[in-house]
Amino acid sequence: MSKDFKKLAFKASSRPSAKEARTALIERYGDHDPAEADAIVALGGDGFMLETLTAHMPLVRRGLPVYGMNRGTIGFLMNDYALDDLPARLNNAEAAIIHPLKMIADAPGGPFTELAFNEVSLFRQTGQAAHIKISVDGTERLERLIADGVLVATPAGSTAYNLSAHGPVLPLTSDILALTPISAFRPRRWRGAIIGSNARIVFDVLDGEKRPVSATADNIEHRNVSRVEVFQDLDTSLTVLFDEDHALDEKILREQFAT
Template sequence: MLKKFWIVTNDGKDTNHAVTEKVKELLEIAGRSCILCEKDAEKNIIRERIPDMIDCAIVIGGDGSLIEVARTLWKRDVPILGINMGTLGYLTEVEVSNLAEDITQMLKGDYLYEERMMLEGMFPNGKKDVALNDIVVSRKGDDLRIIYFKLFVNGELLNSYEADGIIISTPTGSTAYNMSAGGPIVEPTASLTVITPICSHALNTRSIVLSSDDEIVIEIGEGRRGNIEKVLVTFDGATSVPLETGDRLTICKAKESTKIMKINKISFLEILRRKMKGN
């Protein structure tokens, strides 16, 4: 039974914390313990103040808020329930209009878990970071020049690129930047990796779908005149790490996954259909 809940609120969405307080009230009436997330002055989660024992994290906001929590709780195997405070989301599944009914259903144990694959990126210095949506290599700063890089898969050169960047996406992230860049939409519980160049300077460059077991290496090349290229590696649009010519980024499937709590019976295809209809 889920007993201890950690509630994370997007203060820009639930401005007066009315939804947050309602969720807290519903949980406490049912005899559950709940702790509100503590943030710093810049609205960042204070990791040191996250409780050691959590049965479930409830995120009040949008998909971006849920992704932030998923990265924050990496390696802790805590299921996440999203309460949608924005437009129709792919990850935040509880609507405010059904809040009491859905929370009650969850407390009765009527829910499922979806395991969502994550990507792990490792840098030459051994440091690592993870992404639920995507890892993006792009130009650094205001430089409008294309960047040059090589892509290796399992140690074998796949292609050399001249492009604005490249997106390495999970199935969950296939409906985000990957889709905007012309990449394929993938069923989110699948286990594979999508590679989509950004504005590639080649006519025959398309997205590539690989097994999640494949190891991907991106090597930053020299500029056209032999100059040092400077790029940024960004994880889920949040943290960024600079790289330059000669550096390598290794990407593989993370050992840990994100556990998304599913309460309603709306399928991914139904959400996708609504999104397409809305556009």
């Protein structure tokens, strides 16, 4: 990026290693309020990156970039941690534009609207399997999915829960979403679908009183949902920065060849 990063806002997760890193970085570069900063530096894991984006949504929506450094575990959305040369790394970083999913969930006290950067997932609340009807753009595509649940993942989130559920890894530049069942029982051979990013996916919970289902947008859960609509919020653009040799599209490509 050509922007000159002089004012940085450092945010850290609750991990001791993240807090220690924040202290060291502030001693080296100072610290500013996010509203006055040129970028937010998030220290933690992927979960904390999502928390940071959500907590500073108004600023990020207006173009404030977020640069993560890994002080967690896997850190797929994070860069390697280093104390030196941070302004230069930021100036040379590549920007990934992320459009979150929007979830509208009908539930007691709702409807509720949430954003998700990784995935929206529906999951059974009891020992009984969930029964869910799936429609895409107003057309019923699956009369009754019997499963532990189902999820919709963005390209950026396709290597998270979606990959664990045996869903496809999506290139960051693709205009598609992954629709992936979670431990499907019927139809037994259905492995999910690839959906265009402009599609609207509707989940209708069948037999909800007997087989209650929760809906989660990243880490925000609503229980006893009856209907959930999911679509990509193309009006919301968020900028996440990656080092030149750790660009998100390259990470996603490498993940497809991981063994």
